[in-house]
Amino acid sequence: MCAYAPAGADLIARAWRAEDLGQLFTDASVRLHRMLPFEAAVWRAADPVTALVAAPVRTEHIGGKHCAAYWESELLDEDVNRFRELARSVSPAASLRISTEDRPGRSACYRYFMQPLGLGDELRVVLRAGNRPWGLVSLFRERGSRPFSQADTELVAALSTPLGRAVRAHLQSGSGEPADAEPDGPGLLLFDADGALTGYNDEARQWLAQMPRQPTVPNPSAIALPSWVIGAVAQARAIATERDHGPARVRVRTRGGRWLVCHASCVRTSAGETGQTALVIEPAARSDIASILAAAHQLSSRELEITRLITRGVPTQDIAAQLFISPHTVRDHIKAIFDKTAVHSRGALVAKFHSACAAPERE
Known part of the structure; x- marks a missing residue:
């Protein structure tokens, strides 16, 4: 840890002492900002098996309404520095400007998400432990600011494993909040071919209400959608259109410590075209929990x-x-x-x- 000590050592120590994963993300972001300035950030837990975004999620200076554009760029377009690729690469971190040789317009994420928000560069890092992704972090700088350097990239890459281990430990322990009464059955949400919510049952609303507090994506209905729902739906659409392969499955933990599994799949129309996407939320089977453990x-x-x-x-x-x-x-x-x-x-x-x-x- 000599590459970032003592500030990095303090960051890691506090990560282990955090009350929960949300507090870990908050403290880590504050301390990392002192080492490596940035104007906006998103910290996310990840499903270590599928590398999809899980819960909780912390955003800084980015509204939830932009979440869909981010994940559609990540999962439905040929993009740069995809998290799933970083999870397997030699280095778990990469900057957009360096990776595109200062031509960020090659990135769908830049065109559809960053540019409209006035962001000029993104530094991504996968928090890895045991060769598994446990967290997905995006740091952003505004247009006109100095792009992230190779030294910046190496600094966050060095933090990847020690922070990944702390995130892994917090995901195992869950939270100490009392468990709410559980719904009587699985939750079901339906999305149209463009990823817009078209319907849901009461159980879906009840399960989502038990999740850690986090930014949600505004929509016309009375239900708030977290990032991991949007990501699973986008992954299902990517699989259906043969842009990617499965599964569109993510395990998340409620505030009371209960493991849930969220799995999404697209249905076909009678003409064989991609139709609605159905997303089911239900208590995780032992086999799902076993894979996490x-x-x-x-x-x-x-x-x-x-x-x-x-x-x-x-x-x-x-x-x-x-x-x-x-x-x-x-x-x-x-x-x-x-x-x-x-x-x-x-x-x-x-x-x-x-x-x-x-x-x-x-x-």
């Missing part, structure tokens, strides 16, 4: 399989028989699982996983 603790597929059997009370000998491996190999896997999840017994492991899967099992 596996990413959070860097469990291999075999380790996750053994963890599931342990949480069901299956003894070592029976695990070995079911998986056609030796009991000694099972014990080696269990030791690795304990090390990665920071527990020292089967009981503690079961408690850790059951706390994340506190709701009745849905498969």
Whole structure:
């Protein structure tokens, strides 16, 4: 961390001490601004499996009404520095001006989102931990301001992993707010071919009301749409038009700590054209939660399989028989699982996983 100490070291330390993820984003943005000036910013949690925007989201000097233009540029157009590509690249950070050789008009995001807002450059960074994306950050400078430099890019790239680890830890812990009464069934939202909301059920409104407070996209209806809904719908449209491949699926956590899964898909008209997009919000199945937990603790597929059997009370000998491996190999896997999840017994492991899967099992 010598590239940004001591200010960067203080930023990371405070990130770990934050009360929740929203406070982490607030504190990190304030301290990063002292190191690296910017005029606007967006901090987002990410689904570590699909790299889609999740919750919460913090915006600074950018209104929610512009969210749709941003994600349509990101997911429906051939754009520069896409988050999914940065999540897999050698460096998790990139600036628009440098990447386009000072020709930002090559970017759909610049043309449809930044230029109308008077923004001249964007510095993106994916907060990565365990080779997974846990946060997506955009820093903006206005037109006429000095563009982000290579040194700026290297600074935020150096912060990516330590901040990613802190975000991952906060996503695992959830919030301490009391849980509200849950809706009786899945929430359903319908969007037209242009991504505009056309209908929803009461359950959708109730589920969305339980999400962390964050900027929403204004629309004529009585329901406010957060960024992760807009992003999932845009991803579904990208898949339907063969611009991308799936899934249009994102896991989010309510203020009470309940994991939800949001999945979107486009329907076809009778003529085979892309029609409405349906988005469903419902409690996450254990399989969905397991994929998040596996990413959070860097469990291999075999380790996750053994963890599931342990949480069901299956003894070592029976695990070995079911998986056609030796009991000694099972014990080696269990030791690795304990090390990665920071527990020292089967009981503690079961408690850790059951706390994340506190709701009745849905498969």
